Amino acid sequence: MASTSQDTVSSKTQENDDLEPGACPESILNPADTFEEFASEMSSSLQERNVLCTKSSTISEIQSEIAESIAEIKMRATKSSDDLQSKDESMSASASSSNLLEQDGDETDDEKDNYLQSPELVNKEKHVFILSSAGKPIYSRYGNEDKLAGLCGVIQALVSVVEEQNQDILRSITTKDCKAVFLVKGPLILVAVSKSNESETQLVLQLTYAFNQIVSVLTLTQLNRIFEQRRNYDLRRLLSGAERLIDHLLIFMEKDPAFLLGAVRCLPLPEKARENITNAITSTCNKIRDLVFAIMIAGNQLITLVRMKKYTLHPSDIHLLFNLVRSSESFKTAESWTPICLPKFDATGFLHGHVSYISEDCQACLLLLTVQRDAFFPLSQAKHTIADKMRRSNCLIAINEALNRNENLPTTNPLKHIAIPEIRHFMYKCKSTAQLFTSDPISLDRLQDYRLRHKEGGDICVKKIEKLSDIDYVRNYREFVSKIHCTSTPAKLIFRSNSNDTVLAWVTNGFELYVTFDPLMEKDQAIKAVDRLLRWIKNEEQRIFIMNAPTF
Amino acid sequence: MSSRKKVLLKVIILGDSGVGKTSLMNQFVNKKFSNQYKATIGADFLTKEVIVDDRIVTMQIWDTAGQERFQSLGVAFYRGADCCVLVFDVTAPNTFKSLESWRDEFLIQASPRDPDNFPFVILGNKVDLDNRAVSAKRAQQWCQSKNDIPYFETSAKEAVNVELAFQTIARNALAQETEAELYNEFPDQIKLNANDNSRNRDGDNCAC
Numbered sequence A: 001m002a003s004t005s006q007d008t009v010s011s012k013t014q015e016n017d018d019l020e021p022g023a024c025p026e027s028i029l030n031p032a033d034t035f036e037e038f039a040s041e042m043s044s045s046l047q048e049r050n051v052l053c054t055k056s057s058t059i060s061e062i063q064s065e066i067a068e069s070i071a072e073i074k075m076r077a078t079k080s081s082d083d084l085q086s087k088d089e090s091m092s093a094s095a096s097s098s099n100l101l102e103q104d105g106d107e108t109d110d111e112k113d114n115y116l117q118s119p120e121l122v123n124k125e126k127h128v129f130i131l132s133s134a135g136k137p138i139y140s141r142y143g144n145e146d147k148l149a150g151l152c153g154v155i156q157a158l159v160s161v162v163e164e165q166n167q168d169i170l171r172s173i174t175t176k177d178c179k180a181v182f183l184v185k186g187p188l189i190l191v192a193v194s195k196s197n198e199s200e201t202q203l204v205l206q207l208t209y210a211f212n213q214i215v216s217v218l219t220l221t222q223l224n225r226i227f228e229q230r231r232n233y234d235l236r237r238l239l240s241g242a243e244r245l246i247d248h249l250l251i252f253m254e255k256d257p258a259f260l261l262g263a264v265r266c267l268p269l270p271e272k273a274r275e276n277i278t279n280a281i282t283s284t285c286n287k288i289r290d291l292v293f294a295i296m297i298a299g300n301q302l303i304t305l306v307r308m309k310k311y312t313l314h315p316s317d318i319h320l321l322f323n324l325v326r327s328s329e330s331f332k333t334a335e336s337w338t339p340i341c342l343p344k345f346d347a348t349g350f351l352h353g354h355v356s357y358i359s360e361d362c363q364a365c366l367l368l369l370t371v372q373r374d375a376f377f378p379l380s381q382a383k384h385t386i387a388d389k390m391r392r393s394n395c396l397i398a399i400n401e402a403l404n405r406n407e408n409l410p411t412t413n414p415l416k417h418i419a420i421p422e423i424r425h426f427m428y429k430c431k432s433t434a435q436l437f438t439s440d441p442i443s444l445d446r447l448q449d450y451r452l453r454h455k456e457g458g459d460i461c462v463k464k465i466e467k468l469s470d471i472d473y474v475r476n477y478r479e480f481v482s483k484i485h486c487t488s489t490p491a492k493l494i495f496r497s498n499s500n501d502t503v504l505a506w507v508t509n510g511f512e513l514y515v516t517f518d519p520l521m522e523k524d525q526a527i528k529a530v531d532r533l534l535r536w537i538k539n540e541e542q543r544i545f546i547m548n549a550p551t552f
Numbered sequence B: 001m002s003s004r005k006k007v008l009l010k011v012i013i014l015g016d017s018g019v020g021k022t023s024l025m026n027q028f029v030n031k032k033f034s035n036q037y038k039a040t041i042g043a044d045f046l047t048k049e050v051i052v053d054d055r056i057v058t059m060q061i062w063d064t065a066g067q068e069r070f071q072s073l074g075v076a077f078y079r080g081a082d083c084c085v086l087v088f089d090v091t092a093p094n095t096f097k098s099l100e101s102w103r104d105e106f107l108i109q110a111s112p113r114d115p116d117n118f119p120f121v122i123l124g125n126k127v128d129l130d131n132r133a134v135s136a137k138r139a140q141q142w143c144q145s146k147n148d149i150p151y152f153e154t155s156a157k158e159a160v161n162v163e164l165a166f167q168t169i170a171r172n173a174l175a176q177e178t179e180a181e182l183y184n185e186f187p188d189q190i191k192l193n194a195n196d197n198s199r200n201r202d203g204d205n206c207a208c
Helices: A011-018 A034-042 A046-050 A058-068 A107-112 A145-166 A200-218 A220-229 A243-255 A257-261 A271-285 A315-327 A376-392 A395-403 A414-418 A444-456 A470-484 A523-544 B021-030 B074-078 B093-097 B099-110 B136-145 B162-184 B198-202
Strands: A003-005 A126-132 A137-140 A172-174 A179-185 A188-194 A291-298 A301-307 A336-340 A351-359 A362-370 A423-430 A435-438 A493-497 A502-507 A511-517 B007-014 B043-052 B055-064 B083-089 B120-125 B151-153
Touching: A126 A145, A126 A200, A126 A243, A137 A145, A145 A179, A145 A188, A145 B043, A145 B055, A145 B074, A179 A200, A188 A200, A200 A220, A200 A243, A200 A257, A200 A315, A200 A470, A243 A315, A243 A470, A257 A315, A257 A423, A257 A435, A257 A470, A271 A291, A271 A301, A271 A376, A271 A395, A291 A315, A291 A351, A291 A395, A315 A362, A351 A376, A351 A395, A362 A376, A362 A395, A376 A395, A414 A423, A414 A523, A423 A470, A423 A523, A470 A493, A470 A502, A470 A511, A493 A523, A502 A523, A511 A523, B007 B021, B007 B099, B007 B162, B021 B043, B021 B055, B021 B120, B021 B162, B043 B162, B055 B162, B074 B099, B083 B093, B083 B099, B083 B162, B093 B099, B093 B136, B120 B136, B120 B162, B136 B151, B151 B162
Parallel strands: B007 B055, B007 B083, B083 B120, B120 B151
Antiparallel strands: A003 A493, A126 A137, A126 A188, A172 A179, A179 A188, A291 A301, A291 A362, A336 A351, A351 A362, A423 A435, A423 A511, A493 A502, A502 A511, B043 B055
16 A cells, blocks of 8 residues: 655655755846745734734835935845744634524525526536625636625625624635635635645635736725725626636636645756847847846746746736636737736736737747836837847747747657656655646647536536546645645655655655656655756756856 | 616615514515524525516625624625625514614724715515514604605515615615616726826825
């Protein structure tokens, strides 16, 4: 049977502690670990939650700097002293729902609950509901939220009874086969009801992402102001059209390990090609004063990110940009000018983004984000210059080869290239740069597939899958990730071997690595293989990671 | 203008225990009546779609417990309501006298932005019974004294005026809602120029 060992790192692995493939001194991404953040969110008390974090606006900061054109302000690295309250009072409030859900069993009650039993709603692996603190429905992943007004009332009542009478926070309700996780964020209540193997923290993380998606459309300032003015506001009016973004985000989060690990996946490119792309951007944009970020992405992967000195982006903000681009077909046909709020960067205001695809024959998308409201034309001009420069230096071909997964590239099918037959799958995160690489990157089309399949159902699937893909492996890694990131007793190394497979999860100061081997592997054998794997990643690091942090 | 598509109204029903709150709701939503009395524990939630002036409106009806020992929801319950329905029993004068305190309680707990114009509706229920003790005139006078709250005499048992009453409830709540749209349809742009202090100019002078 399964043998789980949580050994101290063996002597063999210790040698590798200083090997950190992908690490570089400066990072374009803010590597603050989202996972720990959410774990701390979950242990925050009611009082702490009510204290509104009054963070000054980054956007106005940039603007005032530009306006005054002051020279260099020495940046103080204000390391947030993560006061993780790992008091681990993992409360599970026992709100007596019987009060509210009391069923009399007569006909009328049966009738009113019929909708909850309809095929649109039953047997789903995960539901997500968003409602206002008044109990008005805003979003339901499945079904018609209008018809779920009754359910929303019950949710609101559960949350507020625990809050008001017990001066406590309702975090989750666990039944035999189902977890309901609650998150109160500002004027909204978000709930996930899940039968998946995701942990409470992972579900809270997804709900926070859904909240951030709403903030990204409205800004936190506007969201709070609306409900301060009218607590009965029906937020669907302002979000019409944005439900689609939440739909896509929820699917995206279930499938892509980037969310699980709080990291960003880069499009593997030859070092020279990436350098040329970056140079095309910097040489074109270094005169545009208000430009904060220039980001090029393709298929949920980062190609390059050029930033205003001293500002970095958080992976979760980049994920929202990925999601925006993936969910908006209209960007493909026209240059767009759109307000975008990046909640981690500055939740209080909008950046303005020029969004467009590089050309018809290259599916890379360029986002130029500025604080200037009327910069469309200069940025449009810049985009065309960048595209021309890229074409001349053959960058479009390099991008297309990577996107089309050209068989000759070592990164297209890494497992074949590494030639360690026992390894079935791996995912690697470089912690200092918050970047990720997996052995079987989800291609654009496949994610599309899952989306279509999901539209039809999202039902719990009992069917045995013949060939496991990235997505299935990620599903299996979830429990390992939550053990590694457990705030009370974090594991450093997990080795589990059974007749299905062998999984090794390993975290050091520099990286996180999850590997699936053939069944019944010996520990030494696995460690040797991991050794070789890390050397391969190190060899390819220039290609699979962004190893510098360019600025304008 | 896609925002005109869906409207959801949160309607709260309050009143002493046994006046017929749940029965009225059942008559309105399910077209059914039962003589049996079952106390509501905490709250019941029902929804019904109605059409008001060509708009489809979903009414989210929060039926509350009248018995004090089951009134556990308080502030949370009233928060963000669009309309409040106060019910009394025309055969029980005490339940009529309580209206005043139910109304005050609601205004305190819900603290709506404009309490004077918050839409209430009063229902005098059980008019099918013979032993009437509160006259229509007395009820109407009280309603007039409270900024002209609409008053209906209903029978949940015989479905008298129930439909009409709820129609009025939806219409009055909707009127408030559309007024609100004027404020929120065009949220002011976030001023991005740091030198532009216009935010002080248009805020701050609101008299309320």
